[in-house]
Amino acid sequence: MGIDITNQCIIVSALMHDIGKFAQRAEQKSSRQLESAYCPVYNGKTTHKHVLYTDFFIESADFPLPHELQEHRSRIARLAAVHHNPGVSNENSEKLLEEIIQKADCFSSGLDRLSSEEENNYKKTRLESIFSFIELRKPNTQKKYHVLQKQGEAKALFPCSEKENKTGDYEKLFADFVNTLKKIPLDQGFQAYLSSLVSVLEQYTYCIPSSTYKSDPDISLYDHSITTAAIAQALWACCEENRNIPLGKQSFLLFSAEFSGIQKYIFSGKTSTGTAKILRARSFHLQALTRSIILHTLDTLSLSPVAKIMDAGGKFILLLPDTPRTKVLMREIMQEIEIFFAQTFKGELKAPLALLPVTQGEMKQERFLEKLDVLNDELETNKFKAFQHYFAEYPAVFDIEYNKGICSYCERNRTEDEDLCSECKNLIEIGEAIPKSTLGLFTKNKPPKNYAFFKLIGGISLVLDNGGTFAKSDIEQALDCINLKSFGSYTRYPIAGYIPRKEKRPKDFEELADSAVIHEENRCVSMLGILKADVDNLGFIFSLGFKNRLSVSRYAQLSRMLNAFFSEYLVQVIEENNFNIYTVFMGGDDLLVLGAWTDILAFAKILHTDFSAFTAENKDITLSAGIAFVKPKLPVSKFTAMAEEALEQSKAYQKNGQMKNACTLFEVTCPWTEFDKQCKTGKDLEDALLQNKLTQGFVRRLLSYADDCKLFMAEGKIRHGLYVSHLQYDMARNISDEDVKKQIAKITQAEEFENSRIAISYALYKTRNA
Numbered sequence: 001m002g003i004d005i006t007n008q009c010i011i012v013s014a015l016m017h018d019i020g021k022f023a024q025r026a027e028q029k030s031s032r033q034l035e036s037a038y039c040p041v042y043n044g045k046t047t048h049k050h051v052l053y054t055d056f057f058i059e060s061a062d063f064p065l066p067h068e069l070q071e072h073r074s075r076i077a078r079l080a081a082v083h084h085n086p087g088v089s090n091e092n093s094e095k096l097l098e099e100i101i102q103k104a105d106c107f108s109s110g111l112d113r114l115s116s117e118e119e120n121n122y123k124k125t126r127l128e129s130i131f132s133f134i135e136l137r138k139p140n141t142q143k144k145y146h147v148l149q150k151q152g153e154a155k156a157l158f159p160c161s162e163k164e165n166k167t168g169d170y171e172k173l174f175a176d177f178v179n180t181l182k183k184i185p186l187d188q189g190f191q192a193y194l195s196s197l198v199s200v201l202e203q204y205t206y207c208i209p210s211s212t213y214k215s216d217p218d219i220s221l222y223d224h225s226i227t228t229a230a231i232a233q234a235l236w237a238c239c240e241e242n243r244n245i246p247l248g249k250q251s252f253l254l255f256s257a258e259f260s261g262i263q264k265y266i267f268s269g270k271t272s273t274g275t276a277k278i279l280r281a282r283s284f285h286l287q288a289l290t291r292s293i294i295l296h297t298l299d300t301l302s303l304s305p306v307a308k309i310m311d312a313g314g315k316f317i318l319l320l321p322d323t324p325r326t327k328v329l330m331r332e333i334m335q336e337i338e339i340f341f342a343q344t345f346k347g348e349l350k351a352p353l354a355l356l357p358v359t360q361g362e363m364k365q366e367r368f369l370e371k372l373d374v375l376n377d378e379l380e381t382n383k384f385k386a387f388q389h390y391f392a393e394y395p396a397v398f399d400i401e402y403n404k405g406i407c408s409y410c411e412r413n414r415t416e417d418e419d420l421c422s423e424c425k426n427l428i429e430i431g432e433a434i435p436k437s438t439l440g441l442f443t444k445n446k447p448p449k450n451y452a453f454f455k456l457i458g459g460i461s462l463v464l465d466n467g468g469t470f471a472k473s474d475i476e477q478a479l480d481c482i483n484l485k486s487f488g489s490y491t492r493y494p495i496a497g498y499i500p501r502k503e504k505r506p507k508d509f510e511e512l513a514d515s516a517v518i519h520e521e522n523r524c525v526s527m528l529g530i531l532k533a534d535v536d537n538l539g540f541i542f543s544l545g546f547k548n549r550l551s552v553s554r555y556a557q558l559s560r561m562l563n564a565f566f567s568e569y570l571v572q573v574i575e576e577n578n579f580n581i582y583t584v585f586m587g588g589d590d591l592l593v594l595g596a597w598t599d600i601l602a603f604a605k606i607l608h609t610d611f612s613a614f615t616a617e618n619k620d621i622t623l624s625a626g627i628a629f630v631k632p633k634l635p636v637s638k639f640t641a642m643a644e645e646a647l648e649q650s651k652a653y654q655k656n657g658q659m660k661n662a663c664t665l666f667e668v669t670c671p672w673t674e675f676d677k678q679c680k681t682g683k684d685l686e687d688a689l690l691q692n693k694l695t696q697g698f699v700r701r702l703l704s705y706a707d708d709c710k711l712f713m714a715e716g717k718i719r720h721g722l723y724v725s726h727l728q729y730d731m732a733r734n735i736s737d738e739d740v741k742k743q744i745a746k747i748t749q750a751e752e753f754e755n756s757r758i759a760i761s762y763a764l765y766k767t768r769n770a
Helices: 005-016 019-025 032-038 050-059 067-081 092-112 170-181 190-205 221-241 262-267 275-301 324-345 365-385 388-393 422-436 472-477 509-514 538-543 552-576 597-614 636-651 672-690 696-715 723-734 738-749 753-767
Strands: 115-119 213-215 252-258 308-312 315-321 353-358 439-443 453-455 461-464 480-483 528-535 581-587 590-596 623-630 662-665 668-671
Touching (some): 005 050, 005 067, 005 092, 019 050, 019 221, 067 092, 092 221, 190 221, 190 480, 221 315, 221 324, 252 324, 262 636, 275 308, 275 324, 275 439, 275 461, 275 581, 308 552, 315 324, 324 353, 324 388, 365 538, 422 453, 422 461, 509 590, 528 538, 528 597, 528 636, 552 581, 552 590, 552 597, 581 597, 590 597, 590 636, 597 623, 597 672, 597 753, 662 672, 668 672, 672 696, 672 738, 696 738, 696 753, 738 753
Antiparallel strands (some): 115 213, 252 353, 308 315, 453 461, 528 590, 528 623, 581 590, 662 668
8 A cells, every 4th residue: 555645745744844954054045934934932032943944945946856746845845844833724634734743843852852951052063972871880971973974984973072073064964965865766656755865864964963952962863853754654644543532642553573593594504505695695684574574564554664763683663553453454464474484484583573552651751761671571572472373373383295305505495306495596596696786676566587586574575686777667666675785865775795706706615714824925724713793781771871861762873873883884894904704694783794714803803993982982882792713614503603602701701890891712701902912912923933933832832821821710720830830941941032032921921811822822823834
């Protein structure tokens, strides 16, 4: 079902209602003649004059509208501009729309604005990083701010100190914004237009504070606008169906899903030819599955994607209208999702669901956290009964005929005439298409010929252009068109598309491992490195970090920012450094990558340093990681399990008052500062070995001494403490260079000698014959 014209007008008006703040700060023109009609009066003076800039901009040719909305331009401008003074229209139906936009704006503003004693300069004030406001252990006094810079430019998402925040100005940013708006497609249907508009708004208004007057500027104009649109859309749907209920009494539904069994699904199977493609495709498949559930739900309910509050890391939350029709349709949709997952993934992957009614009062800051806790508890409970409706209708045992054999890769599905099942062959095809593709279509139509595609839920297919182009009619009829490469046209949909190549083809795992070898010197071991990392205490950050100030806008913004770091920025890091690394998954709050072990170590150091800078150097926001080195022929499930085990050790780290915020490698768990120090020490040992100031034999014995030190510190047994005298004798007999002696003495006398296994193993790996 489509979205009617009135709903389209409401959505666009709500999205653009505060665009006047951007235009006003950029010193653009305004509709001054409407001041008495559109602006409220306080103490005899008109206020909120940004609405005059909103009206002028929407009425101007600078703001593009699709052909079907051109005749409604003035209506959209009025609805957007009167949100502080509704009642301009003489028609009751239009007054209701004006009140809905006002209600949505006030509701969103009331949710996301903190009181401040200072009356800030609206043009000079910059958006304060949302991470600056998170407090778990003690108040964070270090504040960081966003530069006025479009998203996508180098480190645009990284905040800086107030003194450093001198670059960027509203005039240039607004001019670039207007130019980018011109690229929005206007003749391919409302969905293509809306998704493009949202993409451009995010690119340019993520760094602009939504409010600067008597409030802390911590919520972006983008997040305030998208939240306002979500609320307005839901309120209009409620008013359309619940006509006997006043606007102020209408309520909402929060619909959420959180995939369970992700790692098992991605990594099940043998290591073989095509493994990298299948891993890449399975990770992408999970993103597509999430998106297809969202699109199928919203299409069934005749709602637009502005209903999405968050979508990251296999979890999403939608804001829906609380109406009888919605509840009936949601029961059908939830049962359909359950059956799809049971029949498609045979229980290996599941999607626990939750649907929660929420009143307007419960969306306020002091109560929103309680509803989120209830929602998350319901998701957790439903993990244990994810297939209850399926088993009530279908047998508990899957009746599968394996007459022609079982798939040699996934070892789950039956084959027809070849070794691989149709699903794994499809995954390989998708894995090949991902790096070549720019656009993708989520469509319920039959996929165009000669394009790679996934079959998803609700009869939806995701079709990739594979370097080609889609027909205009295909885009117009699609539920969504995604842009895998850039902002601007269509829905921004970042994926990890970078692939290390050899002679223009993707490297396999053995070639990836061999990338670590320094062939001209015939040294350095050929091994794969696997790095798994995620944010520490994320549940506490959301539930306690904002105290009682967690609003829907803050929740959306924090989720969006973390996802952008993992799914976009880190992919750029890998590509810009030409790392020999495959991104298996990156998004939400975690990642798993594999590649040449030397590049994995280099990436790990960047990961920690940049995550700290990205999160405003807030000491309450940390990240832990686990690293494993393996031979490339080891089964994928085995080496990912090793990385997972190493990550769990990092999460369990607790020493000298520090918890988590650690990295595990070579069975050593230490804080990131110590990890960086060990990597530097390892490089020094490597240099000493290459200069023949140390021998391989001595360094191998040094590794044994470090192990004895660890046992002695843990158990206190004398025989393990003998390493001290043995080490002294070994140094005196085998090291003649005094500087090297001092270096070894410094390593071995350090309190953390037991951590030196990292440095010593690194040096041995780097200098071993290839």
